[in-house]
Amino acid sequence: MEMEYSVDVTDGSATAPIPISPSTTTSKSSCRQPSPTSVLTPPPPQSTVILSPCAACKILRRRCVQKCVLAPYFPPTEPLKFTIAHRVFGASNIIKLLQAMNFFAGLLLLLMPEENAFWALLGILDDYFEGYYSEEMIESQVDQLVFEELVRERFPKLVNHLDYLGVQIAWVSGPWFLSIFMNMLPWESVLRVWDVLLFQGNRVMLFRTALALMELYGPALVTTKDAGDAITLLQSLAGSTFDSSQLVLTACMGYQNVNEERLLQLRNKHRPAVEAALEERSKELNTWRDSQGLASKLYGFKENKITNGGLSRMSSETSSVDELCLAVSPDTEINSVPDLQEQVAKLKNELCKVLEEKRSAILRAEELETALMEMVKEDNRRELSAKVEQLERDVADLQQALADKQEQENAMLQVLMRVEQEQKVTEDARRYAEQDAAAQRYATEVLQEKYETASASLAEMEKRVVMAESMLEATLQYQSGQTKAQPSPRSTNQDSSAIRTSQELSPEIPARKISLLSRPFGLGWRDKNKVDVKVTSEEQNPKTEEKLQVKPTEEQANIKVTGDEQSAKALQEDGNDDQMEHVSLTDDGK
Amino acid sequence: MSYAYLFKYIIIGDTGVGKSCLLLQFTDKRFQPVHDLTIGVEFGARMITIDNKPIKLQIWDTAGQESFRSITRSYYRGAAGALLVYDITRRETFNHLASWLEDARQHANANMTIMLIGNKSDLAHRRAVSTEEGEQFAKENGLIFMEASAKTAQNVEEAFINTAGTIYKKIQDGVFDVSNESYGIKVGYGGIPGPSGGKDGSASQAGGCCS
Numbered sequence: 001m002e003m004e005y006s007v008d009v010t011d012g013s014a015t016a017p018i019p020i021s022p023s024t025t026t027s028k029s030s031c032r033q034p035s036p037t038s039v040l041t042p043p044p045p046q047s048t049v050i051l052s053p054c055a056a057c058k059i060l061r062r063r064c065v066q067k068c069v070l071a072p073y074f075p076p077t078e079p080l081k082f083t084i085a086h087r088v089f090g091a092s093n094i095i096k097l098l099q100a101m102n103f104f105a106g107l108l109l110l111l112m113p114e115e116n117a118f119w120a121l122l123g124i125l126d127d128y129f130e131g132y133y134s135e136e137m138i139e140s141q142v143d144q145l146v147f148e149e150l151v152r153e154r155f156p157k158l159v160n161h162l163d164y165l166g167v168q169i170a171w172v173s174g175p176w177f178l179s180i181f182m183n184m185l186p187w188e189s190v191l192r193v194w195d196v197l198l199f200q201g202n203r204v205m206l207f208r209t210a211l212a213l214m215e216l217y218g219p220a221l222v223t224t225k226d227a228g229d230a231i232t233l234l235q236s237l238a239g240s241t242f243d244s245s246q247l248v249l250t251a252c253m254g255y256q257n258v259n260e261e262r263l264l265q266l267r268n269k270h271r272p273a274v275e276a277a278l279e280e281r282s283k284e285l286n287t288w289r290d291s292q293g294l295a296s297k298l299y300g301f302k303e304n305k306i307t308n309g310g311l312s313r314m315s316s317e318t319s320s321v322d323e324l325c326l327a328v329s330p331d332t333e334i335n336s337v338p339d340l341q342e343q344v345a346k347l348k349n350e351l352c353k354v355l356e357e358k359r360s361a362i363l364r365a366e367e368l369e370t371a372l373m374e375m376v377k378e379d380n381r382r383e384l385s386a387k388v389e390q391l392e393r394d395v396a397d398l399q400q401a402l403a404d405k406q407e408q409e410n411a412m413l414q415v416l417m418r419v420e421q422e423q424k425v426t427e428d429a430r431r432y433a434e435q436d437a438a439a440q441r442y443a444t445e446v447l448q449e450k451y452e453t454a455s456a457s458l459a460e461m462e463k464r465v466v467m468a469e470s471m472l473e474a475t476l477q478y479q480s481g482q483t484k485a486q487p488s489p490r491s492t493n494q495d496s497s498a499i500r501t502s503q504e505l506s507p508e509i510p511a512r513k514i515s516l517l518s519r520p521f522g523l524g525w526r527d528k529n530k531v532d533v534k535v536t537s538e539e540q541n542p543k544t545e546e547k548l549q550v551k552p553t554e555e556q557a558n559i560k561v562t563g564d565e566q567s568a569k570a571l572q573e574d575g576n577d578d579q580m581e582h583v584s585l586t587d588d589g590k
Numbered sequence: 591m592s593y594a595y596l597f598k599y600i601i602i603g604d605t606g607v608g609k610s611c612l613l614l615q616f617t618d619k620r621f622q623p624v625h626d627l628t629i630g631v632e633f634g635a636r637m638i639t640i641d642n643k644p645i646k647l648q649i650w651d652t653a654g655q656e657s658f659r660s661i662t663r664s665y666y667r668g669a670a671g672a673l674l675v676y677d678i679t680r681r682e683t684f685n686h687l688a689s690w691l692e693d694a695r696q697h698a699n700a701n702m703t704i705m706l707i708g709n710k711s712d713l714a715h716r717r718a719v720s721t722e723e724g725e726q727f728a729k730e731n732g733l734i735f736m737e738a739s740a741k742t743a744q745n746v747e748e749a750f751i752n753t754a755g756t757i758y759k760k761i762q763d764g765v766f767d768v769s770n771e772s773y774g775i776k777v778g779y780g781g782i783p784g785p786s787g788g789k790d791g792s793a794s795q796a797g798g799c800c801s
Contacts, residue, residue, distance in 0.1 A: 137658075
């Protein structure tokens with residue numbers, strides 16, 4: 001935001017204590033010395049300091065006034081743009097370039113290399129168009145008035161018609177002059193006009209060409225019925241002036257009497273009017289602005305004094321209020337005391353100078369202060385922004401860390417879930433195993449029971465065997481009792497031996513029984529407690545010699561157990577069996 | 591081309607606010623990002639229709655530079671409408687409005703319809719003048735207000751046509767004496783044969799005798 005404050009201004013009606021009559025302004029301006037330098041640097045009274053000057057004024061270290069021509073093109077935010085332009089063209093040339101001179105700068109660049117173009121441009125501007133493209137463009141405006149007078153003199157009818165339509169010739173001829181017909185005439189015509197212009201070394205050709213164009217197209221213009229049409233028609237007709245020879249011939253031959261001297265005279269005649277208008281304009285600007293500040297009063301004071309001092313032919317109405325003037329200059333007697341007047345003027349001037357210096361010093365100080373403030377502000381901003389960046393980076397780091405942690409947590413959760421699953425699986429497995437174990441326990445119980453029944457039946461069988469043996473003995477005794485009739489020692493011997501053998505066998509049976517009980521089943525029991533049901537098949541796998549010994553007996557036992565019914569039939573063969581059993585046992589022992 | 595009325599418009603405002611671009615957008619419906627500096631005055635014309643009547647807008651596009659101001663002021667005479675343009679991205683163009691307005695009031699006729707236009711509304715991110723400020727200024731000075739963009743053509747048509755509508759309404763209300771051309775209004779040949787018809791004819795005759 002640019003805040004503006006008007007620091008100075010005016011001597012206008014706005015400042016109540018210093019009233020000024022209209023005549024002051026006109027007389028003042030008419031006596032002002034026209035000088036090109038005063039044109040380039042706008043007189044301080046019009047300046048209003050803008051708080052943030054444009055980039056151009058900042059770099060040029062000049063005061064950026066409200067109507068600074070450079071400000072729109074070089075905003076304070078883009079200092080580089082002006083630096084570049086400044087390096088290439090120089091400040092005053094930039095101003096000129098902005099005032100419509102760009103057209104023929106472009107033309108020159110088309111025809112020659114950059115540096116030559118630049119110097120040619122500079123030469124043309126300084127030698128041909130002095131004061132034309134300055135900030136105020138005074139010469140350009142003067143030329144327009146001169147041209148208008150020439151047209152008025154040459155083509156009264158046309159001018160009458162244009163006046164009637166409300167068209168000012170300058171509306172059309174202004175652009176012609178400013179662009180030196182660039183873009184206004186066809187290319188060839190432009191180049192021919194330029195030829196003549198450069199050859200002649202002054203801008204007389206501008207006037208001649210413009211007059212020639214008026215001559216060529218005047219008749220068409222008078223048929224138009226409104227201002228817009230007239231101007232558009234003239235512009236388009238000029239744009240179609242393809243017969244360059246006719247144009248140049250008309251210009252050079254038809255207007256011989258329009259020459260430099262004549263133009264100089266006319267310019268001098270019209271220049272004061274332009275300057276007056278300019279002055280009035282700037283004054284309007286000033287009065288328009290708020291002008292209540294102390295500085296403005298001071299300045300108004302000064303202005304007034306200049307006015308009084310500089311103008312000796314001032315009319316009597318210009319009685320200014322400030323006491324100095326009242327004391328020294330009783331208006332009507334000014335001419336009679338020129339020395340005094342001069343002295344007063346000098347003194348006033350000096351005072352004004354001092355005042356102005358003071359004022360500009362204050363302004364400068366203010367400017368510097370604001371600049372300093374700005375710099376400080378910027379510094380703070382930079383620091384703060386650095387801090388903010390730092391903090392942002394930290395935040396980013398923290399966020400990164402947080403994301404990492406979350407990832408880790410996720411991973412951990414997954415692992416945990418897997419572990420749980422595994423646990424579940426193992427739990428299941430354990431349950432199965434327990435069930436298995438229970439089943440096995442049950443199976444062993446069943447087997448135990450079976451074994452017990454088996455052993456019980458075995459015992460019974462043994463009892464039967466004993467009974468059978470006793471029965472056999474009884475039978476044998478009976479037989480021997482019968483054979484007593486025919487007694488034979490051998491038979492008795494045989495009998496006794498048989499008894500002996502039976503007696504030998506009977507103690508053997510329990511022993512075998514013990515072995516049966518103790519070995520295979522004992523082992524099996526232990527094994528079963530450890531391993532699965534199928535281990536029964538593997539029971540025999542720990543093949544010890546003892547086991548090998550036991551195996552047949554076990555089989556036999558099994559046979560005995562299972563074949564309870566058959567055992568009765570086999571009773572008779574038992575004796576043989578026992579024998580065989582005995583043999584096998586002995587064999588194993590071997 | 592026949593028209594019922596011809597309105598003279600003038601576009602004013604600081605240099606670089608986009609006056610020529612607004613005109614180009616309105617007359618040619620195109621946008622030129624780089625435009626030569628206007629020297630003196632340029633013209634544009636377009637036919638529009640209001641209330642079923644063909645109306646020709648003759649638009650004078652002026653140079654905004656301070657140094658041309660003395661020339662520019664001569665254009666105000668006989669303008670029925672004025673578009674006072676500022677650039678919403680440049681505060682100073684808004685600050686100068688009062689000076690332009692004073693020029694316009696001083697050199698144009700009092701009944702001139704003035705529309706305030708905040709141009710470059712497409713550059714809202716670089717805005718330096720708020721819409722409310724524009725509205726406020728317009729309200730204080732009795733202007734019609736609109737923000738427009740010559741680049742995107744937003745509100746460009748509306749700006750010109752609304753102004754024309756206002757002028758037309760003023761004619762209907764009898765504010766303007768259409769026979770007096772200093773108001774910037776001209777009755778056309780193909781238009782309504784109004785009470786001013788005779789005078790218009792005499793005007794053309796006067797033009798004829800001049801040749």
